[in-house]
Amino acid sequence: MMADEWRRLWRYGLKREAFSRGMRVLLVLAxxxxxxxxxDRMPAVxxxxxxxxxxxxxxxxxxxxxxxxxxxxxxxCFALMAVAVxxxxxxxxxxxxxxxxxxxxxxxxxxxxxxxRALALATLILAIYTALAASSPxxxxxxxxxxWPAMLxxxxxxxxxxxAVLWAxxxxxxxxxxxxxxxxxLLGAYLPLKSRLLEPVRGIDLExxxxxxALHNGRVVEALNRVKESLFIRIRPGRAPDWLDEALHLYxxxxxxxxxxxxxxxxxxxxxxxxxxxxVLYRCQRALALLGQDCLTLxxxxxxxxxxxxxxxxxxxxxxxxxxxxxxxxxxxxxxxQA
Numbered sequence: 001m002m003a004d005e006w007r008r009l010w011r012y013g014l015k016r017e018a019f020s021r022g023m024r025v026l027l028v029l030a031x032x033x034x035x036x037x038x039x040d041r042m043p044a045v046x047x048x049x050x051x052x053x054x055x056x057x058x059x060x061x062x063x064x065x066x067x068x069x070x071x072x073x074x075x076x077c078f079a080l081m082a083v084a085v086x087x088x089x090x091x092x093x094x095x096x097x098x099x100x101x102x103x104x105x106x107x108x109x110x111x112x113x114x115x116x117r118a119l120a121l122a123t124l125i126l127a128i129y130t131a132l133a134a135s136s137p138x139x140x141x142x143x144x145x146x147x148w149p150a151m152l153x154x155x156x157x158x159x160x161x162x163x164a165v166l167w168a169x170x171x172x173x174x175x176x177x178x179x180x181x182x183x184x185x186l187l188g189a190y191l192p193l194k195s196r197l198l199e200p201v202r203g204i205d206l207e208x209x210x211x212x213x214a215l216h217n218g219r220v221v222e223a224l225n226r227v228k229e230s231l232f233i234r235i236r237p238g239r240a241p242d243w244l245d246e247a248l249h250l251y252x253x254x255x256x257x258x259x260x261x262x263x264x265x266x267x268x269x270x271x272x273x274x275x276x277x278x279x280v281l282y283r284c285q286r287a288l289a290l291l292g293q294d295c296l297t298l299x300x301x302x303x304x305x306x307x308x309x310x311x312x313x314x315x316x317x318x319x320x321x322x323x324x325x326x327x328x329x330x331x332x333x334x335x336x337x338q339a
Contacts, residue, residue: 020174020175020178021056021059024056024160024163024164024167025052025053025056025160027163028052028056028156028159028160028163029049029052031159032045032048032049032052032156032159033045033049044152046133047129047133047149047150047152047153047156048152048153048155048156048159049156050126050129050132050133050153050156051078051126051129051152051153051154051155051156051157051158051159051160052156052157052159052160053125053129054078054122054123054125054126054129054153054156054157055071055074055078055122055156055157055158055159055160055161055164056160057118057121057122057125058074058078058118058119058121058122058123058157059118059160059164060114060115060118060119061175061179061229061230061233062168062233063168063172063233063234064165064166064168064169064172066233067161067164067165067168068165070115071158071161071162071164071165073119074119074122074157074161075154075157075158075161077119077123078122078123078126078153078154078157079154081102081123081124081126081127081130082126082127082130082150082153082154083150084098084102085098085099085127085130085131085150086130086149086150089131095131099127102123102124102127103124106120106121106123106124107120126153126157129153130149130150130153133149133150133152133153172234172243173243173244173247175230176227176230176231176234176247177247177302179223179226179227179230180227180247180250180251180254180299180302181299181300181302182223182226182299183220183223183224183226183227183251183254183299184250184254184295184296184298184299184302185295185296185299186216186219186220186223187220187223187254187257187258187292187295188292188293188294188295188296188298188299189216189292189296190213190216190217190220190258190261190292191261191288191289191291191292191295192288192289192292193209193212193213193216194213194261194262194288195284195285195286195288195289195292196209196213196285197209197210197213198281198284198285198288199281199285200281200282217262220258224251224254224255224258227251227254228251231244231247231248231251250302257291257295261288
């Protein structure tokens with residue numbers, strides 16, 4: 001029973017980027033604690049632990065080459081902030097000025113994009129960690145490995161950065177596959193919501209269904225943007241690897257499905273009235289619902305340790321829908337329909 005739960009949690013984690021990052025953080029934190037325990041200097045592990053947390057907060061999705069550049073930039077920002085805070089700690093007025101200028105400058109940096117926003121937030125948090133590490137009991141009693149606890153903070157951030165680079169090099173497609181799986185999961189939930197607008201029933205609350213559809217559409221658009229960014233940062237000059245071509249194809253398929261399904265028909269009430277005595281709209285609903293189920297199944301197949309693909313029921317449902325439409329077109333039209 002316990003083994004099944006661990007396997008289920010591992011499969012779920014491989015589909016979630018946050019779980020993978022948590023695993024990296026846990027691995028690095030455990031290694032730092034074990035190193036302190038091995039050297040019998042447990043009070044001295046607090047600064048590197050704080051540095052690991054700051055490094056994890058600044059991490060962004062990237063390939064291993066991009067991770068190297070990002071980690072070097074992160075360490076440079078961390079070093080400047082840590083040295084400035086450490087040097088100004090004996091002077092409260094100077095410390096307040098340093099923190100104020102840093103908050104202003106890093107806020108402007110965060111306006112450049114999501115990854116810079118994460119770097120700015122992590123750098124500000126590192127300033128607080130530097131002050132905490134300098135005033136910790138280990139620092140006051142001289143149990144740290146260096147007279148400047150800021151150096152241990154930077155060592156912890158650098159250790160996490162090294163693990164992040166190695167992780168990206170060993171699993172280059174993991175984050176991209178996780179983003180694609182999340183995209184298809186959201187798309188799979190979006191299609192049944194769209195199908196609810198085509199229900200040929202009188203007196204339904206279309207506005208509430210439109211609102212639910214619009215809210216979920218925002219999540220799908222965000223997922224599309226995340227996948228697009230993950231693809232762009234991994235595209236390099238030269239021949240792309242096969243897994244990148246496959247990911248591009250899956251992204252374009254999801255984009256095409258989203259563009260088609262977001263087409264708006266303003267007169268849903270008229271559609272329901274016109275096809276009230278026909279099963280065409282019900283067949284359309286079923287086709288959309290099965291397409292959504294196929295998206296969910298594809299999300300499981302995309303993610304590591306994924307499942308099997310669909311059984312072809314959607315193809316039959318679409319064929320039945322097309323046959324029903326052809327049957328309606330062959331029927332003689334009444335005067336009201338011709339008008």
